[in-house]
Amino acid sequence: MSAEQTRKLIVLAAIWLILLLAPYWMVPLGGYTALATRVLVLGLAAMSVNFLLGFTGVLSFGHAAYFGLGAYGAGLTLKFLAPSTPLALVAGMLLGGICGAILGTLIVRRRGVYFAMVTIAFGQVFYYIAFQWSSLTGGDDGLRGFSRQPIDFGVFNLDILSNANNFYFFVLFCFALAVAAMGFILRSPFGRTMIAIRENERRSRFLGIPVERHIWIAFTLSCFFMGFAGALYALVNNFADPRGLHYSQSGDFVMMAVMGGMRSFWGPLLGAAVFVILQDYLSSITVNWMSFVGLLFVMVVLFFPRGLLGVIGRSKA
Amino acid sequence: MNVLEISNVTKRFGNLVAVRDVSMNVAKGELRAIIGPNGAGKTTFFNLISGFFPPTSGAITFDGRDITRLATHQRVTLGMARTFQITEIFPELNVLENVRIAAEVAGGYRLRPWINASEKAHVHRRVEETLKLVSLETKADRLVGELAHGDQRAAEIAMALALKPHLLLLDEPTAGMGDQETYQITQLIRRLHRESNYTIVLIEHDMRVVFHLADRISVLDQGRLLAEGTAQEIAANETVQAAYLGNAA
16 A cells, blocks of 8 residues: 555544544534534535536536525425435435436536526526425425434434434434545546546547536536435424525535635535534624635635645545 | 548638638548648648538548537547647646546446446556557656646647547647657657557648658648648649748748
8 A cells, every 4th residue: 555545544534533523522622513513514515516616627606506405305305295304315315416417408518607607597596486485485484394303223213303413423424425425436437537527628528528418417416415415404404494595505615615625525524614613603703704704715715726625635536 | 441531521610711622531541641831721620520510511431431410529439539739638637547537438438437347457458558659658647737748748649549549630749849859759650650550640830740751741721622642742742832832941
């Protein structure tokens, strides 16, 4: 094993150890377990955005739509269909992913600013649907009246509703599944074609890669991950909010990804952690917390253009 | 047998006729050079062959198959590879990764979520072979973006070769190179042609390179095919001298 590989393995082990022990070190440091859960969920969303932005090189500014769809998918399932947490997660993921797959066909021919604009436009369509369709979605008040359900393993019931630590570990398990799938895809031949498209679209085309089709697949996959993250978010809050679909939420996800380092796999998780923890801390002091987060963002972009983690090392293909 | 048959191809951009009624056949194993003054339509002609855009009229046949309306990636899948006047590579990946992507796509693995050990070995062999062919095997772990210009060119050619093409299109392979680098790339192209029997069409400005390499030369001027023949025939052709060589000398 090369020194490079050893170093990577150690970093990976450290990341998972920090995440596994989060409930035990966050509380003494003045945090609380639910905050760690939020970091995981929003981190997963930022990593999903970055799956597209950092590894395919296309910027979606409307990814909150698929996040929000995941949240409503999970919430509506729990409220109207069946009181099952796993079913809610699958439903949310499918709703986000399938809508992404359909709209993706209309988006993938655009590039750069036009791609970003079209993704915003479609995202806002979903926002207004959630906002207006009060009878189903609760409109501006959001979707209430559901809660995450204990998970029945036959021999025992895992209470994830009232026990914050149990819920954290449940979310960590879901996060690990999604992140493992992401890492697996990025290390595959298909994942390498994504990186090829990011690096040089013309060269990719002239290697025989149908670029639009590959971007569509990457977009769709990213929307499935986004829907999954959104479904988890609905479970975190026992609530789904139309503002979760709004383009300003998309902007937050992009900000987390860029701040953490969009060329590194774990960067967006760090970005989300900084964002969420700062938000939590600052919003108890001032309503203008976003000015401070914005200032930090500007500083990171100016002084660490590759993001907080980008400083440490170059991402490998 | 002809690898490439181009019949009466015309390309208009609005009022400008960039390529006007050009016909050309390239035989298997041939090295064809396309020359002509700036603005003669050489790169447009290349773009028509490789499928950047379709011709306004005319037909293009590749390995006996009509490809006039096929997309670029479909032509590549049929066995056509090209390099560009301005090198098109994956600058932030290393040499091996650049060529590996080409080899994986050529192996038909581009949509695969995983490849097994024997497929991986197959890809690896092809990458090694190709790197050896262009003499980049000692620089496999260097970032392509950090290589010297000549090596970047060689890396781009390696990516094209990893596709195992039946036809290699090289757009000004020695553009922007010093004498030493020009010599090395010329030797490489010569080896590919003489030893590995690649069919090659290249655009080139450097007449030494053209006369050294080409079996046949086609001269384009103002979008038309002015002349076609061996190096001696082209050098002796008075129309060509007037239109091109005369100006250049």
